[in-house]
Amino acid sequence: EVKLLESGGGLVQPGGSLRLSCAASGFTFTDFYMSWIRQPPGKAPEWLGVIRNKANGYTTEYNPSVKGRFTISRDNTQNILYLQMNTLRAEDTAIYYCARYYGYNFDYWGQGVMVTVSS
Amino acid sequence: DVVMTQTPVSLSVSLGGQVSISCRSSQSLVHNNGNTYLSWYLQKPGQSPQLLIYKVSNRFSGISDRFSGSGSGTDFTLKISRVEPDDLGVYYCGQGTQYPNTFGAGTKLELK
Numbered sequence: 234e235v236k237l238l239e240s241g242g243g244l245v246q247p248g249g250s251l252r253l254s255c256a257a258s259g260f261t262f263t264d265f266y267m268s269w270i271r272q273p274p275g276k277a278p279e280w281l282g283v284i285r286n287k288a289n290g291y292t293t294e295y296n297p298s299v300k301g302r303f304t305i306s307r308d309n310t311q312n313i314l315y316l317q318m319n320t321l322r323a324e325d326t327a328i329y330y331c332a333r334y335y336g337y338n339f340d341y342w343g344q345g346v347m348v349t350v351s352s
Numbered sequence: 353d354v355v356m357t358q359t360p361v362s363l364s365v366s367l368g369g370q371v372s373i374s375c376r377s378s379q380s381l382v383h384n385n386g387n388t389y390l391s392w393y394l395q396k397p398g399q400s401p402q403l404l405i406y407k408v409s410n411r412f413s414g415i416s417d418r419f420s421g422s423g424s425g426t427d428f429t430l431k432i433s434r435v436e437p438d439d440l441g442v443y444y445c446g447q448g449t450q451y452p453n454t455f456g457a458g459t460k461l462e463l464k
Contacts, residue, residue, distance in 0.1 A: 268453075277444060278393075278401060280453040296452040309396030330400055335387035340412065342400040 242346030255314040255331030262312040266334035271327040375445035389448035396441040423449035
């Protein structure tokens, strides 16, 4: 069974940083692209970026809306996906999901973790 | 970016009824490889989105045949027949043809 479990969310001040983690299990982690997606309360999901699989060199793509502030990485020995978020703003407040990216869509999602940016 | 426009914003349906949700993209979703990467997701109250339909009309594992997707190019439709209580929530279309992946604003399905 595919499982994705996010952690690391919380309250952070504007300008601060936060790193989210996503523990993956139930599939061969290195075979799959992985993504981060966020959803502000009451709004639609927004794709943040993707990190490719081993066969594609673990390269990354980002949404221009967060490029330069957010970084996606992965620990393939522990099957963990990361999202490093810097220079956080109030508009970054959202539920953050990790998702497995397969066939150009998101076939499994985690339960999400809340990030609140406020002073 | 590809803009995904969903209509209607909300729908009221009786149990056992049928509904259709429309999704239009601002550009063709036909990929260079010939496939069309339009997906549908359902977000039930308090839950994460879940994949229902991929590549326009293919049901994801475990998804009932009451859900069907159709369309091409820039116009797509999700139909739900014999609506059940577990179908209620917000439906999103999404495109994976080009980065950044984008989603529609959602259609809320409620009971009449």
